[in-house]
Every structure is written in C-alpha cells, then in structure tokens.
Amino acid sequence: MMKLRPPVLFLSLLPTVFLLLSVAYKFRRIGSLVRDDRHVLSNSSVLTPKPGSASAKIDRVTLCGQRGALQNTSIVRVPHANIFLVSAYHDRREGGRSTRVIGIANRYEPDALSCRFCCRGRSEIVTVTASTYIHSDHFDFPYGAADFLCAEPPGCLPGHVSVRRARATPDEEEAEWVFMPVRNRLRAPRTFAREFSVCISTLFGNYGNALQFVQAIEMYRILGAGRVTVYNTSCSSELNRVLLYYVETGLVEVVPWPIADYVRVSKGWHYPEHPGELHYYGQIAALNDCVYRHMYSTRYLVLTDIDEVIVPLKHADWKDLVRHLNDRYGAEIYLFENHVFPDTASEEFGSKFQAWDAIPGVNIMRRIRREPNQPEVFNPTKMIVNPRAVLQTSVHSALNALGISETVPGDTAIMHHYRAAKRPDLPLESLVVDLALWRYNATLIRNVNKVLNRVFWNV
Numbered sequence: 001m002m003k004l005r006p007p008v009l010f011l012s013l014l015p016t017v018f019l020l021l022s023v024a025y026k027f028r029r030i031g032s033l034v035r036d037d038r039h040v041l042s043n044s045s046v047l048t049p050k051p052g053s054a055s056a057k058i059d060r061v062t063l064c065g066q067r068g069a070l071q072n073t074s075i076v077r078v079p080h081a082n083i084f085l086v087s088a089y090h091d092r093r094e095g096g097r098s099t100r101v102i103g104i105a106n107r108y109e110p111d112a113l114s115c116r117f118c119c120r121g122r123s124e125i126v127t128v129t130a131s132t133y134i135h136s137d138h139f140d141f142p143y144g145a146a147d148f149l150c151a152e153p154p155g156c157l158p159g160h161v162s163v164r165r166a167r168a169t170p171d172e173e174e175a176e177w178v179f180m181p182v183r184n185r186l187r188a189p190r191t192f193a194r195e196f197s198v199c200i201s202t203l204f205g206n207y208g209n210a211l212q213f214v215q216a217i218e219m220y221r222i223l224g225a226g227r228v229t230v231y232n233t234s235c236s237s238e239l240n241r242v243l244l245y246y247v248e249t250g251l252v253e254v255v256p257w258p259i260a261d262y263v264r265v266s267k268g269w270h271y272p273e274h275p276g277e278l279h280y281y282g283q284i285a286a287l288n289d290c291v292y293r294h295m296y297s298t299r300y301l302v303l304t305d306i307d308e309v310i311v312p313l314k315h316a317d318w319k320d321l322v323r324h325l326n327d328r329y330g331a332e333i334y335l336f337e338n339h340v341f342p343d344t345a346s347e348e349f350g351s352k353f354q355a356w357d358a359i360p361g362v363n364i365m366r367r368i369r370r371e372p373n374q375p376e377v378f379n380p381t382k383m384i385v386n387p388r389a390v391l392q393t394s395v396h397s398a399l400n401a402l403g404i405s406e407t408v409p410g411d412t413a414i415m416h417h418y419r420a421a422k423r424p425d426l427p428l429e430s431l432v433v434d435l436a437l438w439r440y441n442a443t444l445i446r447n448v449n450k451v452l453n454r455v456f457w458n459v
C-alpha cells in the first residue's frame with residue numbers, strides 16, 4: 001500500500017503509480033497459474049446440481065438466430081469444463097471495451113473459453129476468444145475465482161453473451177446455449193442511488209444467528225447503508241424469516257448462492273488443512289460479483305462479513321468518516337483494522353436484554369471487550385471502497401485497483417469482529433473495554449426491537 005501524503009508529490013508520482021500497478025497486473029496474469037501440485041487433480045470433481053434446484057422455469061429465447069435459455073440461476077456451468085460462471089459485466093476502465101465474465105475455475109484445468117456475443121442490431125452471433133485471469137488469492141485450493149475478459153468487437157454492443165470452451169467439440173456445440181445478460185452497459189448517472197451499500201458473503205452451514213444478523217443490519221443502516229447484498233447458500237428457518245422481512249422492506253437483496261451444488265466447497269480458508277476444493281464457499285467470486293453489481297449504483301461499498309461492523313470513533317456515520325478520510329488521504333480503498341470481541345467475554349447487563357434471550361443468536365451489545373492487537377501479527381483488514389476503482393478484490397484488500405489503498409488509523413475507525421476468541425488464554429483484565437458501539441445504543445435497541453416485533457413477536 002502506498003502512502004503519498006503531500007498532494008503535490010502525489011500528483012507528480014501518479015503516472016508512475018499507474019505504470020507500476022499495470023505492470024503488477026500483467027505479472028499477476030502470467031504468474032497466477034501454478035503448475036506443480038498436480039496431485040490435486042486427482043481429487044478434482046464436480047457435483048451435479050440437485051434436481052429441481054435451479055432449472056425449473058427456463059426462459060427460452062432466440063438471440064441472433066441462436067436458440068437458447070436466459071440465465072436464471074446465479075451459477076452457470078460452462079459445458080464440458082470445470083468452470084462456473086456467475087455474471088457478465090461491460091467494463092471499459094482499462095482502455096478498450098470488454099465484457100468481463102466473473103466465475104470460478106479449476107486452476108489445473110485451464111480450458112480456453114470463448115464469448116459468443118449477441119450484439120445489438122446484429123443478426124448473427126460473433127465469437128471472440130476470452131483471456132483468462134485466475135485471481136492470485138486462491139489460498140492454494142484447486143478452484144479459484146477467475147475473470148474471463150472478451151474484447152467487444154468494434155461496432156458491437158453485446159446485450160447477451162454465452163460462454164463455451166474455445167475449442168468446443170461438435171458434441172459440446174449441441175449443448176444448450178445459456179445467454180447471460182451483459183450488465184453495467186448503461187453507465188453512471190451523475191448521482192448514485194445509494195451512498196453506501198454492503199456486501200455480505202456468504203451465509204452457509206444453515207446459518208442461524210438471527211439476533212446478531214438483525215443487529216448487524218441495523219448497525220449498517222444507522223451508519224448509512226442503503227442496501228445490503230447477502231449471498232445465501234443456506235440458512236435456518238428463523239434467519240430466512242428475517243431475510244424475507246428485510247427483502248420486503250428493500251434494505252436487503254438476497255443472491256442465491258448454491259455453490260455447494262457445483263464444487264466441493266471448503267468451510268475454511270486454506271488448502272489443504274481445510275478440506276474442500278474452493279476457499280470458503282466461493283467468497284472471493286461472490287465479493288467480486290458484488291463489486292461489479294454495485295459499481296454504478298452506490299458511491300461506496302463496504303466489504304465485511306456479517307459478524308463484522310466498521311465503527312467510526314470520531315464521526316457519527318460512514319459518510320462523515322469517508323469525507324474525512326478523502327480530505328486527508330484521497331484514497332479509493334480504505335482498510336480497517338480487525339479487532340476481535342471474543343465470545344469468552346460477555347457482559348450480563350442485569351435483565352436489560354431478557355427479551356432478546358429468546359431469539360437464536362449472539363447479542364453483540366454484550367461484547368464490550370476486545371483483544372489487544374499484536375502489531376507483529378497479520379491483521380485481516382476489511383474495506384470501504386469506491387467500487388469503480390476496483391478491478392479485482394480479495395477479502396482483506398483489493399488485488400487490482402485504479403487508485404491507492406490506505407490503512408485507516410485505529411483511533412479514527414476500527415472493524416469490530418464478534419467471534420470466537422483468537423487468544424482464549426488472555427485473562428479478562430487484559431482485554432480492552434470498548435463502548436464505541438454503545439454510542440448508538442438508543443437507536444440500535446429501538447430499531448432491533450422494531451424488526452423483532454415484526455418478524456418474531458407479531459406485534
């Protein structure tokens with residue numbers, strides 16, 4: 001991360017910074033395919049989607065003379081390849097006009113793909129070979145997030161794209177065409193529909209932490225979120241009721257994320273000690289999809305997990321915070337230190353929260369103590385980004401961006417992480433009492449009660 005504070009120095013160095021970034025990007029393209037470790041190939045497998053899960057109602061279309069189906073699931077398999085596609089976005093930020101298809105690929109079976117475009121006003125399909133960029137943050141799993149970039153031919157405005165292997169056999173050509181809409185073609189209005197949106201990837205393992213979920217969403221709302229996008233693999237029936245309520249009110253958007261039907265996903269973050277073939281339920285692909293999905297609808301995007309809240313310490317909300325950060329640093333990506341509020345330290349508060357005790361899940365308001373950070377230990381930061389500056393994102397930082405990243409000082413804002421203790425041996429007295437979240441107590445309690453009333457108490 002570069003720190004170039006004086007504005008003059010910064011401006012004069014700008015061309016160099018961009019050059020360095022683009023060189024780094026090219027190297028990443030070349031260096032990302034690991035060729036040793038071929039043993040994992042033998043473990044490679046693909047699960048067949050569960051019957052009835054996805055393809056029940058297919059919209060048949062004929063586009064540019066080709067019969068096919070419109071994409072109606074969040075994940076589309078490329079025929080005869082271990083590649084899964086999520087979404088296609090028009091992108092012209094790097095010069096030429098491209099369609100970027102975000103997906104998940106087996107790094108050891110790098111099939112070359114081609115885009116079959118249906119361009120506006122054309123009568124025939126136009127075929128273009130895709131360039132494959134496997135994201136370098138695959139955490140050694142055999143599958144990783146990937147971008148497939150197809151240059152849009154001159155005069156072609158693709159409305160839809162279908163993706164196949166570049167050297168498809170006649171057999172494969174017979175396979176059904178699935179047309180994905182190419183989104184983000186209608187670009188930035190000058191104003192954004194929302195100032196802040198939040199990306200939450202991914203709910204899995206029958207996720208049922210309903211109380212913490214409501215508290216987190218209400219904190220995001222208090223801090224300025226106009227939309228929270230949640231990638232949903234599986235959740236409990238209580239949590240589903242909460243989701244349905246929030247979807248109805250428009251605050252939450254749920255993206256179905258049935259990734260476990262396609263790849264053996266891992267519940268952990270590193271291969272091979274966490275079994276599975278794809279990092280953490282495909283979190284990286286979901287996050288990247290979320291960045292592109294919101295690119296022109298929100299001014300800023302907050303990338304955290306549902307057990308995390310970025311809390312300003314000197315400002316009332318994210319808008320004031322980011323205005324301050326922009327004045328001070330002029331960065332496009334702000335990184336916030338992770339601070340663990342461990343489950344081993346939970347404050348009673350008498351009978352104050354009695355009514356909430358019947359709701360499944362954690363009460364983050366009881367967590368007022370955090371573990372002191374160790375400066376020598378890697379800090380898994382989370383981010384607030386200008387999505388239009390992000391080309392590829394990882395979980396704790398942006399991999400490729402058109403702008404600088406800045407780590408926010410711990411006295412300005414930090415990320416609260418309500419989770420299992422990282423250092424369970426620490427005595428209670430060595431934890432730091434932190435009441436920053438409690439500054440919002442009146443509004444937070446009122447808002448949470450309102451939701452619980454509607455969803456569980458039928459008041």
Ligand SMILES: *[C@@H]1O[C@H](CO)[C@@H](O)[C@H](O)[C@H]1NC(C)=O
Pocket residue numbers: 232233234235240243244254
């Ligand atoms: C979340 O995913 C589960 C499992 O697929 C599904 O049953 C549930 O309906 C989903 N919830 C929403 C709100 O989409």
Ligand SMILES: *[C@@H]1O[C@H](CO)[C@@H](O)[C@H](O)[C@H]1NC(C)=O
Pocket residue numbers: 435438439440441442
């Ligand atoms: C709780 O909220 C009230 C009302 O806004 C405020 O006066 C009080 O200081 C807050 N408590 C804490 C610990 O910040």
